[in-house]
Amino acid sequence: MAKAFSILIPTWNNLPYLKLCVDSIRKNSCTEHQIIIHVNEGTDGTLEWVKKEGLDYTYSEQNIGVCLAMNTMRRLVKTDYILFLNDDMYVLPNWDNVLMDEVDRLPDNLFYLSGTM
Secondary structure, rough: OOOOOEEEEEEEEEEEHHHHHHHHHHHOOOOOOOOEEEEEEEOOHHHHHHHHHEEEEEEEOOOOHHHHHHHHOOOOOOOOOEEEOOOOOOOOOOOHHHHHHHHOOOOOOOOOOOOOO
16 A cells, blocks of 8 residues: 655654654554654654564664754655654544645645645
8 A cells, every 4th residue: 555645753752752742643543654753863763663564763872952853864755745844743534634635725836835834
């Protein structure tokens, strides 16, 4: 099955919230998605958890910040669409169908959607 979105999630020693975020994606998605995590530092066990879960990931020994983390994760993207989530976000049931319906209504593929715009 083709994956709809590559979901990029930078994290910095925030494992309890990251687990909730990833669980919400797995539980509340209608379609399978590529989940890519950037582990900044990971002294709280994040790197080990990401590996155990079989998630795609990038890693830095220090906190490199969101921008560089996003650019680093971009190299692993395998889908046509990229979605950015913070590690403390929780997605609701059917979120991906609603988002894809919005994407399908756009006139072309030159877009950037934001929850704060």
